[in-house]
Amino acid sequence: MEKVKCVIYGVGAIGRMLSKALLEKDGFEIVGAVDVDPNKVGKDLGEVLGLNRKLGVVISKDADKVLEETKPNVVFHMTSSFLSKVFDQLMGIVKHGVNVVSSCEELSYPYISNFKLALELDKAAKKHGATILGTGINPGFLMDTLVITLTSPCLKINSIKVTRQMNASTRRGPFQKKIGAGLSVEEFENKIKSGIISGHVGLEQSISLIADALKVKLDKIVVEPVKPVISDKYVKTDFVEVNPGMVAGLNQTARGIVSDRDFITLIFTAYVGAPEEYDAIDIDGIPEIHQRISPCVHGDWGTISMLINMAPKAIESPPGLLTMKDITVPHCVLSDVREYLKH
Amino acid sequence: MEKVKCVIYGVGAIGRMLSKALLEKDGFEIVGAVDVDPNKVGKDLGEVLGLNRKLGVVISKDADKVLEETKPNVVFHMTSSFLSKVFDQLMGIVKHGVNVVSSCEELSYPYISNFKLALELDKAAKKHGATILGTGINPGFLMDTLVITLTSPCLKINSIKVTRQMNASTRRGPFQKKIGAGLSVEEFENKIKSGIISGHVGLEQSISLIADALKVKLDKIVVEPVKPVISDKYVKTDFVEVNPGMVAGLNQTARGIVSDRDFITLIFTAYVGAPEEYDAIDIDGIPEIHQRISPCVHGDWGTISMLINMAPKAIESPPGLLTMKDITVPHCVLSDVREYLKH
Numbered sequence: 001m002e003k004v005k006c007v008i009y010g011v012g013a014i015g016r017m018l019s020k021a022l023l024e025k026d027g028f029e030i031v032g033a034v035d036v037d038p039n040k041v042g043k044d045l046g047e048v049l050g051l052n053r054k055l056g057v058v059i060s061k062d063a064d065k066v067l068e069e070t071k072p073n074v075v076f077h078m079t080s081s082f083l084s085k086v087f088d089q090l091m092g093i094v095k096h097g098v099n100v101v102s103s104c105e106e107l108s109y110p111y112i113s114n115f116k117l118a119l120e121l122d123k124a125a126k127k128h129g130a131t132i133l134g135t136g137i138n139p140g141f142l143m144d145t146l147v148i149t150l151t152s153p154c155l156k157i158n159s160i161k162v163t164r165q166m167n168a169s170t171r172r173g174p175f176q177k178k179i180g181a182g183l184s185v186e187e188f189e190n191k192i193k194s195g196i197i198s199g200h201v202g203l204e205q206s207i208s209l210i211a212d213a214l215k216v217k218l219d220k221i222v223v224e225p226v227k228p229v230i231s232d233k234y235v236k237t238d239f240v241e242v243n244p245g246m247v248a249g250l251n252q253t254a255r256g257i258v259s260d261r262d263f264i265t266l267i268f269t270a271y272v273g274a275p276e277e278y279d280a281i282d283i284d285g286i287p288e289i290h291q292r293i294s295p296c297v298h299g300d301w302g303t304i305s306m307l308i309n310m311a312p313k314a315i316e317s318p319p320g321l322l323t324m325k326d327i328t329v330p331h332c333v334l335s336d337v338r339e340y341l342k343h
Numbered sequence: 344m345e346k347v348k349c350v351i352y353g354v355g356a357i358g359r360m361l362s363k364a365l366l367e368k369d370g371f372e373i374v375g376a377v378d379v380d381p382n383k384v385g386k387d388l389g390e391v392l393g394l395n396r397k398l399g400v401v402i403s404k405d406a407d408k409v410l411e412e413t414k415p416n417v418v419f420h421m422t423s424s425f426l427s428k429v430f431d432q433l434m435g436i437v438k439h440g441v442n443v444v445s446s447c448e449e450l451s452y453p454y455i456s457n458f459k460l461a462l463e464l465d466k467a468a469k470k471h472g473a474t475i476l477g478t479g480i481n482p483g484f485l486m487d488t489l490v491i492t493l494t495s496p497c498l499k500i501n502s503i504k505v506t507r508q509m510n511a512s513t514r515r516g517p518f519q520k521k522i523g524a525g526l527s528v529e530e531f532e533n534k535i536k537s538g539i540i541s542g543h544v545g546l547e548q549s550i551s552l553i554a555d556a557l558k559v560k561l562d563k564i565v566v567e568p569v570k571p572v573i574s575d576k577y578v579k580t581d582f583v584e585v586n587p588g589m590v591a592g593l594n595q596t597a598r599g600i601v602s603d604r605d606f607i608t609l610i611f612t613a614y615v616g617a618p619e620e621y622d623a624i625d626i627d628g629i630p631e632i633h634q635r636i637s638p639c640v641h642g643d644w645g646t647i648s649m650l651i652n653m654a655p656k657a658i659e660s661p662p663g664l665l666t667m668k669d670i671t672v673p674h675c676v677l678s679d680v681r682e683y684l685k686h
Contacts, residue, residue, distance in 0.1 A: 021498055137496055149492050151675035152652055153480055153645035155364055213674045285675075287641040287648075291634065298630040302496035305630075309495055325672050331556045332494035332628075 004311060005072040007032040007098075009089070010079040011040055011059060013174070014103060016049055018076055018304040023055075025308065026335030032066040033059045063089070067096040074311045077102035081201040083113040090121055094130040099314040101307050107134025108144070109205035109212070109323055112221075122321035131314045132321045137302030138164060139202030142279045142293075143266050144209040145324040150281055150289055151214065157285035160210065163267045166296055167274035168249050173239035175299075179249040180228060181272045182240035188228045188247045199226035200268045203254035207264050211256055213325040216263060223254040235273035248272050309333045347654060348415040350375040350441075352432070353422035354383055354402060356517070357446060359392055361419055361647040366398075368651065369678030374413040376402045406432070410439040417654045420445035424544040426456040433464055437473040442657040444650050450477025451487070452548035452555070452666055455564075465664035474657045475664045480645030481507060482545030485622045485636075486609050487552040488667040493624055493632055494557065500628035503553065506610045509639055510617035511592050516582035518642075522592040523571060524615045525583035531571045531590045542569035543611045546597035550607050554599055556668040559606060566597040578616035591615050652676045 006028055008019050015035075022028045033045045040048050046055040060066050067075070075093050080086050083106040090107075093100050106113035110121065125132050134140065143162045151157060168176050180188045180197050191197040204221050211218050231248035235241075242248050249271025256264035278294040313327040324330070349371055351362050358378075365371045376388045383391050389398040403409050410418070418436050423429050426449040433450075436443050449456035453464065468475050477483065486505045494500060511519050523531045523540050534540040547564050554561050574591035578584075585591050592614025599607035621637040656670040667673070 141496055145495070145672060146492065148672055148674045149489065152488070152673040153484055153640050153648045154675040155644060155648045155651065157675055157677060213672065214677055216677060287644040289636060289640060290638075291636045293632060293634045295633075297496050297632060301498060301630040305496045305498040308498065325674075328671055329488060329491055329556065329668050330495040330672070331491045331668075332497040332500055334500060334557055334559060 003027055003029040004074060004315070005029055005031045005070065006311070007034065007066060007070060007072040007075045008045070009034045009063065009075050009077040009093070011035040011037070011045070011048055012078060013172070014300065014303060015076070015078045017300060018078065018307060019045060019049055021304050021308060027333065028308070030055065030057055031070040031072055033057050034061065034063045034066055035059050036061045063092055067093065067098055072098055073315055074099045074101060076307055076311070077104065078307070079104070081105040083107055083110055083117055087117050087121070090132060091124055094121070094125045094128050094132060097128040097130050099131045100133070101310050101314050102132070102134050103136045103303060103307060104134055105136065105139055105201040106205060107132070108136065108139035108202060109208040110134065110321060112204055112208040118321060126320045129319045131317050131319055133310055133314045133317070133323070133327070135306045135310045135324060137297060137299050137306055139206045139209070140306050140324060141302065142297060143203070144206040145330065147210050147281050148213040148325060150291060151283060154283060154285040154287065154289065157214070157283060159261070159263055159265070159284045161265045161267070161282045163278070163280040164269070164296055165274060165277050166270040166299070167272070167277040168270045169235065169237045169272045172300070176237060176239050176272060179270045180247045181237070181249050182242050183247045185228055185230065185247060192226055197226065197250070199250055199252050203252060203266050203268060206266055207254055207256040209323055209325060210264055212323070216258065218256045218263065219258055221254065221256050224252065227251045229269065229271040231271070231273060233273060237272050240272065242272055305332070346370055346372040347417060347658070348372055348374045348413065349654070350377065350409060350413060350415040350418045351388070352377045352406065352418050352420040352436070354378040354380070354388070354391055355421060356515070357643065357646060358419070358421045360643060361421065361650060362388060362392055364647050364651060370676065371651070373398065373400055374415055375409040376400050377404065377406045377409055378402050379404045406435055410436065410441055415441055416658055417442045417444060419650055419654070420447065421650070422447070424448040426450055426453055426460055430460050430464070433475060434467055437464070437468045437471050437475060440471040440473050442474045443476070444654050444657050445475070445477050446479045446646060446650060447477055448479065448482055448544040449548060450475070451479065451482035451545060452551040453477065453664060455547055455551040461664060469663045472662045474660050474662055476653055476657045476667070476670070478649045478653045478667055480640060480642050480649055482549045482552070483649050483667060484645065485640060486546070487549040488673065490553055490624050491556040491668060493634060494626060497626060497628040497630065497632065500557070500626060502604070502606055502608070502627045504608045504610070504625045506621070506623040507612070507639060508617060508620050509613040509642070510615070510620040511613045512578065512580045512615045514642070519580060519582050519615060522613045523590045524580070524592050525585050526590045528571055528573065528590060535569055540569065540593070542593055542595050546595060546609050546611060549609055550597055550599040552666055552668060553607055555666070559601065561599045561601055561606065563600050564597060565600060567595065570594045572612065572614040574614070574616060576616060580615050583615065585615055648675070
């Protein structure tokens, strides 16, 4: 069986986790790796992954050269949340006619992020016969694709409410820092002002993706300012310590509005010491649908799985800049289930 | 805006419910109706729906004539659960080059129901440029399409368990009878033997659809015999009365097996007086996913919504005999959300 030849573009935390996961999948082969970090360039990917063996894949900062030499079927692109920052990278990839699956949050619905750049990407992708798909666990699945899918048995919909509540205690240290856990309220607000804490990127994109799929014309999307979640108890994790009155994490709400009513409401909450964690979708319609995933889907595992599982979709789909609503019913890509059953 | 021209094929309980729902949708127009029931043939559809007005659509038993004269974009086909019974009807529809969305349970994964008939349907559909899609709430969504979708954030899957537990007390009288509510155990077993109670049709199809989407080769599918659920209390509904020790409903389990292990398990339970009702999906994998819809999605509303919402997919998709895994991400088709918000 021929393998899917992959290039890792961005060997950060997610890129390394994804690389390790790919090594355990029969159907995929890593043929190249790109990163600009001087500490990584020139090293073998196996070394950077902390393996005891070389993979024969040397990390290069020259994406053109890597793509030219390896001719991959797909690039896993994981460098930034923002479309303007990844635009040149993506244009550089598709000009080789290579498909891209990217974790860039703003790419999950690029037409709302930057309409002009999105059109340019679509045009370039079509010209070179490549597919670009932004995906991930959120945005990309829990607060959009799954919501869209769950509207299938509905005849009418009055409103949609989606909540992701994460207990950050069980997550990586950098994630806990990113949501402001352990700060005073003043420190939190200063970090918001200076942009050091920007909150979750993707709520606007998720709302737009749902609205587009349902062909609903929203009057506007309101993304409320990020709010701190103040701890009412003492919480200690492996990375931070939070006293009562200090910040445990953050809360964000975004609303897609039609005729002065909230048609789509997304609520994202992540804090250390959360008593429960879940992903909930509530559709007020005919019939009503109340869905809950508990505990909530693990963000990092979910994101790398979404990227890997959508790679065959990007390869099979027609060229262009696609979003998750454009692909056929998404699913896990198992290399060989018999392998898993051995464990 | 041009409307989707529809023909109703089968004006039974589901056909009537779907027709009424279509009349409230801006985007659809009923242009014809087919049924063989002498009590319906020759009558205006509005009359059979119990409306106070005629719709100008006379129910005919001559499907060819209706399709020839009305040239619909799609036929909503709702006549039987079994592929062998609907085969000629479907062949008759597609030879007109007309797309079909059907509630036929065995059509949700026809390749396991009757491989030969499925191939013939696929061939005829492709020849005439028509799409055939079997769908519904179950099979069609809750125990297959939604399960497939929920595997998206998984890197590995050890096993999948899906449970639909319905409280039949809130359902139609014919449904309560169909599941044996109110019978003695002996009566129930006699009706099973004589085929009067056949249980839920579709578990084998749902398992096959999941396995096909995940590209898992099952060693076998075991559909266990239908079992009665014995009531431990007195239950009275608008249609039946159940004393302790009598049958309240039924229970069915089907398993898709790989290497002597249950990889996919589907459990369908429906009985009057059930203390809770829900649709649950549990994926043992990396990450684990535990999902629950509570209360469970209403079967009749869900089925007519699935049929209506998948009509545009059947129209847009390439010709052939498709299954739910072949279409782009499914969703509700709203005519105009502003209309709903008025209520």
